[in-house]
Structure formats: C-alpha cells, structure tokens
Amino acid sequence: MNHLPPLAFCLSPLDRAEDIRRDKAGLAALMQQDAAAAILFMKGNPALAADSGLLRWPLAKALSLPQADAPILLGLEDGAPLYAVDLDPAMSPPADVEFTDTRMAAMQLPMSDTGILAQARSLIEWRRKHRFCANCGAPTQQIEAGRKRACSGCGSEHFPRVDPVAIMLVVKDDWCLLGRQEGWPPRMWSALAGFMEPGETIAQAAAREVYEESGITADPASAQMIADQPWPFASSLMLGLIIEAVTVDITVDPHEIEDARWFSRDEVRAMLDGTHPEVDVPPKIAIARRLLEAWGGQEAEAGPTIK
Numbered sequence: 001m002n003h004l005p006p007l008a009f010c011l012s013p014l015d016r017a018e019d020i021r022r023d024k025a026g027l028a029a030l031m032q033q034d035a036a037a038a039i040l041f042m043k044g045n046p047a048l049a050a051d052s053g054l055l056r057w058p059l060a061k062a063l064s065l066p067q068a069d070a071p072i073l074l075g076l077e078d079g080a081p082l083y084a085v086d087l088d089p090a091m092s093p094p095a096d097v098e099f100t101d102t103r104m105a106a107m108q109l110p111m112s113d114t115g116i117l118a119q120a121r122s123l124i125e126w127r128r129k130h131r132f133c134a135n136c137g138a139p140t141q142q143i144e145a146g147r148k149r150a151c152s153g154c155g156s157e158h159f160p161r162v163d164p165v166a167i168m169l170v171v172k173d174d175w176c177l178l179g180r181q182e183g184w185p186p187r188m189w190s191a192l193a194g195f196m197e198p199g200e201t202i203a204q205a206a207a208r209e210v211y212e213e214s215g216i217t218a219d220p221a222s223a224q225m226i227a228d229q230p231w232p233f234a235s236s237l238m239l240g241l242i243i244e245a246v247t248v249d250i251t252v253d254p255h256e257i258e259d260a261r262w263f264s265r266d267e268v269r270a271m272l273d274g275t276h277p278e279v280d281v282p283p284k285i286a287i288a289r290r291l292l293e294a295w296g297g298q299e300a301e302a303g304p305t306i307k
C-alpha cells in the first residue's frame, strides 16, 4: 500500500457496536437515547447538512416519517448511536431536507463522512434487494440492528454482500494501458476493471480481465496492490493493482470495452494536471485516478516505444 492520502469512502469514525448487536434490550435502549441520530436516505441518495457534512437528524424525528424499512444501526459516533433511515420513496421529501446524488456527495463531504456514507448506502441497497430468502423464498427480517437478515421460513441468516472488483493499471516500461467503455463521456479513459470470479486470486483476476478486455497478457506474479476502496454502487470493494504486461498488441473485445490504448507516463501526468489535449481521467474520488497518480509519480524508466 502507498502513503498517498486516503480515498473517499475509506475512512469512518464509527465504532460498529459489535458487542451490543445481539442484546435486544440494549438495542432498544440505544434507540431511546436523546443523542441518537439518523442519516436520512431517499432512493439511494443521502441528505446533506448546510455545512456539506451528512445531515444528522434526531432519530425520533426521523422515525416519525414513513420509511422503506427499519432503521439500521451504523455504529457509535463519539459514543452516540448513529442510524441510517431509508425514507419511503413514495413520500414527498421533508421541506427542509435535500437529497444529493451519492457520487456528488462523496466529492464534497468531509473524508470521515464518506466512510459512513459507504457503509450506509451499501447496507440499504443490499437490504432492498434481499427481502426474500435465497434458500427458500420466504420473506426475511432485519436482525442485529441491520447487520444481517434472517429468514422467517427456514431460519437461514443472510449477510450483506461485498463484491470484490479488480481494477488494474497495466504497465510496460514507460507506458500504461487505459480503456474506455461505451457510454462514457467522450474524453474519459480509465483503468481496466472487472468483478472477481470464484476460485481465483486477485492477481489472477486482474490478468484474466486484462486479457479478456484487451488481448494483452499480463503477468500475475508482477501484480502490486496499490490501494483498496469500498465503492457503494452497490457493494463493491475495489482492489487497485499495478500489473506488468508481457505482450503489447491490443485486441479489444467489443462486448467488454469500446477501446484501449497505450499512453506514455508524460501523457498520464498531463491527464492528472488536466492539460492533456484529448483525455480526461476519473475524478479524485475514484481509485483509478489513485493508480495513475501512483504510477505517474514514479520516475520514468528507459524503455521502447510501444504506442
């Protein structure tokens, strides 16, 4: 791991309150505390306070509004319980509350609030899609204040999903490979990425995805972990690597990406400075940019031109 500043969604000040989650009386008492607060969500978007932090409403006030499901205990913030409350999408938003797109919110929130946002949004989205048991089809109910769901039919317990995604900057000497997907803004290029499959290591997943998308062979043994990042759309965990290419000829799979190209380190530096004539790279909240910063900040090494 590197020593660059933390990425969005990676810091949280909360104690996740492990020791109280099986204590029903303790959980009930927690909800009665005057200091209990709620982060409000509607349709997957959080409410922000005027100072651009996440809005913290008194829990009792939040619970007076129609909700999509029970409140989720996120943890303790300076000892005070903090919940996520997902408001009924059919209701009109409260007059004094504005909801903001999660990506936009992540770009303006204090770093410690982005970790709370990642946790809350992932749990809400997981719950929305797991109201029925995958084992028997009966309805499930929230238990342990939202950390799990339990089936009313067969008793199975269901845990929140975390979906690992390998995202990798493929490099060869002083060059790196970027791709773009159909539907992205015209100038946008980024690192290749894909969901891990069962029965493979992170490095194997990275090499497989590189080959599938670009036709380039990368060496799993060269893979270096640079950073990781929760990415709550809906529950990904981004695993950021730099991996070395063994071959250089590109054959794009049009089912996977629209295009892929080699770019020089100088070009990457220009992209990061916002001065590249043709290419924009993802914003600061994205781990892909962190990979480019990590590699672009290294000293150039002599190597052949492969463009």
Ligand SMILES: [Zn+2]
Pocket (backbone or CB within 6 Å): 133, 134, 135, 136, 137, 138, 151, 152, 153, 154, 155, 156
């Ligand atoms: Zn079941």
